[in-house]
Amino acid sequence: MTETQSEETREFQAEVRQLLDLMIHSLYSSREIFLRELISNAADAADRLRFEALQDPALNEDDPEPAVWLRVDRDARTLTVSDNGIGMSRDDVLENLGTIARSGTRRFLDSLTGDQRQDAQLIGQFGVGFYSAFIVADRVEVHTRRAGTPAEAGVRWVSDGRGEFTVSDEPRQRRGTDVVLHLAEGQDEFLDPERLRAIVRRYSDHIAVPIRMAGGDDGEAETINRASALWMRPKSEISEEEYQAFYQQLTHDPEPPLTWLHNKVEGNQAYTSLLYIPARRPFDLFDPEPHHGLRLYVRRVFIMEDREGRLMPRYLRFVRGVVDSDDLPLNVSRELLQHNKLIDRIRAASVKRVLDALERLAKDEPERYARFWEAFGSVLKEGPVEDAGNRERVAGLLRFHSTHGGDGPEVSLADYVARMKAGQKAIYYLTAESLTAARNSPHLEVFRKHGVEVLLLAEPVDEWLVTHLAEFQGTPLRSVAKGELELDALGEADESRPEPAASDEAVEGLLGRLREALSERVSDVRVSRRLTDSPACIVVGEYEFGMNMQRMLRAAGHELPQSRPALEINPGHPLIRRLSQGDDGGRFDDWASLLYEQSVLMDGGRLEDPAGFVRRMNTLLSGGDAQTADSA
């Protein structure tokens, strides 16, 4: 095939085009990060080759030592980043470099702030690294061949980054990839070996693959990064800056990590782990498919990034870092990892280390712990659901909003238990759709009156949490919105219950009439021990899903049996008093509906017939004159 026959020109996918436009025109500050991105791709390619060659050594051809090269051609004004990694086939090239937007691209574009410095830092995190070449180059060529394919399968990709790229066949002896940057006007600093060396040291020093550059006048190539596995060095010899730099290379997170744990386990099953707890939440923390995981090495050879969560459970998925085992076989496969005792042991020990560290942080540095909680608290709340074995420990790390706390989520279960009232037998909580809804819920009235603390849970995950966290250190957790309340345990409850202003018979009579009027909608109507200010509220059975949970489940497409809540009324409220005295203007059914409907609304629920509700309310507000309202 001649080159022209194989040549095709394509347009960049729309979002890629937008991205390129941005690279070319606005990401000018910190433009040196392009080198970090290209080196990181090259090193990944080397790692992938090494892994595949474990199964198929022929892929190594006669060039088994992985390396990345930087080459400068002053006359042509090019900088080339080369690797002898896995390389790309023609299809790979088409897919990876232009026709398909990667999932991060849209989100990257959405996250831009307009502040160049900040935006440039986003590049690496969103997996849009390759295109950063166009920050400094006005023409980029990629020459590549996939390992294990013949020389004729080589491919060339060229673009000026302005809308189109061209792909053609190009025989190539060496496997792997060369990325040739034709530097744009004014970018000559990237032809200066000293400058390149400084950038590599700053951003890529701990990349485990050697980065080589033709050095001084003798043309000898020298390795310009450390290319050593930082985690294998003794702790005492690693500076704080080195730990942080390694973290940055691993994550591209511009912010330093909150803390890290570096452990060497000796013995017949030896391994080393270096685990980092980041300080801020990555953009993809809640993606259903995890993008990152701990990096697993076997005797310094990179095996895989553990996206399946074998080394770290999902509720600790924010932990980044490295595990390097001395004892796993080098040809370890994903399947093997699923059932491996050594992996199980490493995982259990790593979880313990992270929980230890979080407990220490919570105890010794509550302010930094609060930062951690803000970033990862809602993920940690998955812990009691996912990890029954560590339920109690994780529960101890949780922080909540509370009727007795300040503005932030700062109350731990231990705090709560320590200040429980004499006679109080449960940790009370309320789940709601939002914090405001929780704070204003009628369910809190009697608790406020008695000064009993209630935890306010307003995140979706909280509903799952409380179904799996029945107790904390022997004290049961109870929803204030479920079942009949037993406030008697608090001693003072009985005397201070709201004084029914109507006679018992009148209230009994009202209950009967309400039951009849609302028989389709509620399971029972009873006198409330919860309310002091509101006329009525909705209550579900002790073992039923709360209203909020029911709404979430339905929204997620679950079919739930129609369960009817109970309606509780407050005989001390003027409205209830009026109704029990028969003062309803001949519109008892409307009043009954209204009581029910306002209770549903206060609970954050939706009405089946909102228009009917508004009509009834207007009728009653205008004095219950049926004629005017109905004919309107």
Ligand SMILES: Nc1ncnc2c1ncn2[C@@H]1O[C@H](COP(=O)(O)OP(=O)(O)OP(=O)(O)O)[C@@H](O)[C@H]1O
């Ligand atoms: N030197 C290379 N060798 C082999 N494949 C490469 C090379 N450079 C890029 N690629 C391929 O192109 C894809 C896109 O690269 P790009 O830098 O845009 O994103 P990415 O590296 O996937 O993102 P992330 O930084 O999240 O890993 C890569 O995933 C890889 O498949």
